[in-house]
Amino acid sequence: MNTATTGRIFAYCRVSTIEQDTENQILAIRSRGYDVQPHRVISETVSGSTPAMQRKAFRTLVDHKLEAGDTLVALKLDRLGRDNIDIQKTIEMLTERGVHVVSLDLPVQNLSSAEGKLMLQMFSAFAEFERNRIRERTQEGLARARAEGKRLGRPEATATTAKVKQCREQGLSQSKTATALGLGIATVKRHWNK
Structure with a gap:
């Protein structure tokens, strides 16, 4: 020191x-x-x-x-x-x-x-x-994954979809479903008809 x-x-x-x-x-x-x-x-x-x-x-x-x-x-x-x-x-x-x-x-x-x-x-x-190399390696990895036909991005939220469908089947509206599950209304709408 x-x-x-x-x-x-x-x-x-x-x-x-x-x-x-x-x-x-x-x-x-x-x-x-x-x-x-x-x-x-x-x-x-x-x-x-x-x-x-x-x-x-x-x-x-x-x-x-x-x-x-x-x-x-x-x-x-x-x-x-x-x-x-x-x-x-x-x-x-x-x-x-x-x-x-x-x-x-x-x-x-x-x-x-x-x-x-x-x-x-x-x-x-x-x-x-090093930061540039990491960025390059990330882009190379993404390109390779796309070429192999892999799905990129966040995984499907199947648990959320199931919970939203369950609320819909119970007769709850989209806004009440959002409140009940602690989700945003946009998230509920996205999973409503899946």
């Missing part, structure tokens, strides 16, 4: 889906020697494809909490932006405000040093390359 900083330490943790949580990120940051107070851990669930300053919790952190001399710690570089350009802009903006930025997946702690900037550019480029 870089002990040269004198300000407060904040941690920014992000996950993409509500099925995930940020607890492992927080534990990893603390295990690396960053004593982050619970009220200075900023966590949010937002897609990694959303630019950093369009993320509600991150923007609040930058606009209302971070001050010159503070340190912002993230477990991985990709938490700080959507892509290489966004990460570069975010770190540059924070550095200009006097905030020390640390990404624990980089061997160089000070991202405003010459070595830090070089490391940042390299890791950002690798991260973006």
Whole structure:
């Protein structure tokens, strides 16, 4: 850990889906020697494809909490932006405000040093390359599945259809079926005559 900083330490943790949580990120940051107070851990669930300053919790952190001399710690570089350009802009903006930025997946702690900037550019480029490769592999897999005649998309909700039909057979209207099953009216209409 870089002990040269004198300000407060904040941690920014992000996950993409509500099925995930940020607890492992927080534990990893603390295990690396960053004593982050619970009220200075900023966590949010937002897609990694959303630019950093369009993320509600991150923007609040930058606009209302971070001050010159503070340190912002993230477990991985990709938490700080959507892509290489966004990460570069975010770190540059924070550095200009006097905030020390640390990404624990980089061997160089000070991202405003010459070595830090070089490391940042390299890791950002690798991260973006990997995201592009994942996207390409996904598209290749979808094309292969289509060529094999496989049905793509969400599976049929046969249980929902059965429940909607049962309510219809009992004489319930579509709106009463929606209420009874806790479904939206559009979902009930979609399954009504299947």
